[in-house]
Amino acid sequence: xxxxxxxxxxxxxxxxxxxxxxxxxxTNIKYVYSKVNPESRGKLMSLDTELDRTLFFDFLPVxxxxxxxxxxxFHLYTVPGQVYYNASRKxxxxxxxxxxxxADSQIERFEDNIESLENLKENLAEYGVKxxxxxxxxxxxxxxxxxxxxxxxxxxxxxxxxxxxxEGVAIQGIGVFExxxxxxxxxxxxxx
Amino acid sequence: xxxxxxxxxxxxFRKIKENLEELCRDIKALAVLLIxxxxxxxxxxxxxxxxxxxxxATLSAADFAATSNLADLIGExxxxxxxxxxxxxxxxxxxxxxxxxxxxxxxxxxxxGLVRIKVRKVSKKLEGFxxxxxxxxxxxYVGMIDDDFIGEAESELDSLFE
Numbered sequence: 001x002x003x004x005x006x007x008x009x010x011x012x013x014x015x016x017x018x019x020x021x022x023x024x025x026x027t028n029i030k031y032v033y034s035k036v037n038p039e040s041r042g043k044l045m046s047l048d049t050e051l052d053r054t055l056f057f058d059f060l061p062v063x064x065x066x067x068x069x070x071x072x073x074f075h076l077y078t079v080p081g082q083v084y085y086n087a088s089r090k091x092x093x094x095x096x097x098x099x100x101x102x103a104d105s106q107i108e109r110f111e112d113n114i115e116s117l118e119n120l121k122e123n124l125a126e127y128g129v130k131x132x133x134x135x136x137x138x139x140x141x142x143x144x145x146x147x148x149x150x151x152x153x154x155x156x157x158x159x160x161x162x163x164x165x166x167e168g169v170a171i172q173g174i175g176v177f178e179x180x181x182x183x184x185x186x187x188x189x190x191x192x
Numbered sequence: 193x194x195x196x197x198x199x200x201x202x203x204x205f206r207k208i209k210e211n212l213e214e215l216c217r218d219i220k221a222l223a224v225l226l227i228x229x230x231x232x233x234x235x236x237x238x239x240x241x242x243x244x245x246x247x248x249a250t251l252s253a254a255d256f257a258a259t260s261n262l263a264d265l266i267g268e269x270x271x272x273x274x275x276x277x278x279x280x281x282x283x284x285x286x287x288x289x290x291x292x293x294x295x296x297x298x299x300x301x302x303x304x305g306l307v308r309i310k311v312r313k314v315s316k317k318l319e320g321f322x323x324x325x326x327x328x329x330x331x332x333y334v335g336m337i338d339d340d341f342i343g344e345a346e347s348e349l350d351s352l353f354e
Contacts, residue, residue, distance in 0.1 A: 012232040032353075040352060042246045056254060061246040064352055067345045075231070075246070091257040095230025177353040184353075188345050191337040 012073045013187050014095055015180065018120050019102035020112035021053070021081030024141040027170040028102060029058050029078050032180065035173065036062055054080040056088050074184060081116065090123045097190070098135040098183040102170070103158055105140050105148040113158055135186030137179035138165035144172070204321045205235070212237035215314045219307050221298040222281065227252050228292060243297075252285060252295050273311075275304065284308070288315050289322040 017025040026046070033044040040063050047056035057077050064072035079089040101120070103113040121131050140154050151167065159165060164182040168175030208226070216224045216238040223238035225245070231253035233245055255274060263271045274285040284296045284307045294315065296307055 014230055036352060043244055045247050059247065059250050062352070064345065064348045067348060068341055072345060072348070087261055091254060094257065181349055181353045184349050185346050188342055192342065
């Protein structure tokens with residue numbers, strides 16, 4: 001359970017992009033940053049290695065404005081996808097209100113998607129949380145590339161619960177906002 | 193998800209805020225921030241106008257989480273305080289009630305020893321308030337969030353993420 005902001009009537013929602021390394025999580029968050037009205041967003045913070053790979057996380061605060069006296073903030077995070085940064089990934093998951101799993105559609109990355117999803121389940125389990133307990137959406141990214149797995153197959157293996165998915169080309173902004181909007185709404189509905 | 197629950201906690205919250213402001217004055221700190229372990233800001237005291245608060249809150253929580261894991265690697269349960277020393281400004285971070293991070297930003301006009309003593313003192317008081325709040329939260333229902341609220345929030349989301 002996260003702590004509550006008692007006096008200022010605020011709702012803070014933490015959305016985490018998860019998925020295999022080089023799958024496009026940072027590209028997603030950078031696109032959101034570039035498209036959201038500057039007044040509604042804070043600074044995009046990236047903790048990278050020298051080679052621009054995410055070391056710890058990327059972080060983007062987005063303000064939704066006031067709704068009936070409540071101020072709504074969405075905090076978007078990415079986790080580092082590379083296998084050996086699991087400690088960072090686990091830390092970022094703490095207190096997550098919603099997850100967007102960014103899968104890499106390329107055939108050669110198929111196994112990496114499965115491994116990352118398994119890793120997500122394991123890390124959540126350490127917080128005593130099941131994947132089904134948290135709002136989740138999927139983005140099948142890099143749909144513009146030639147050597148990709150079919151949506152049916154991705155759905156079959158990665159999305160047995162059939163949660164919302166988008167076909168993404170994150171670098172062009174295609175299919176970026178849909179899963180974010182959907183997971184944010186799911187997270188809000190859980191407030192009830 | 194962090195949600196305000198209105199009047200129910202306002203009294204405790206007011207006391208917390210007063211204690212932080214007193215601490216800030218006592219040690220001549222630039223600012224004092226309370227942050228939850230997920231990186232969400234709870235409240236501040238002092239002057240935070242120079243600070244990117246969301247980034248500071250997020251990094252403080254990440255800092256604490258990372259060092260907790262370092263502690264684990266050497267067989268410690270937790271490092272309950274962290275200190276980052278700069279040329280002009282320093283940051284002292286400590287954990288309250290195992291849930292809340294208290295970060296003090298101070299200049300070289302203040303000594304680390306004084307910060308340590310005063311933070312320890314105020315932490316004990318804050319622990320009392322937070323323990324009460326955490327106990328009260330159990331079973332609490334957020335009645336203010338209804339279908340209309342969700343509907344309005346969703347349309348805000350639609351227009352923001354167009």
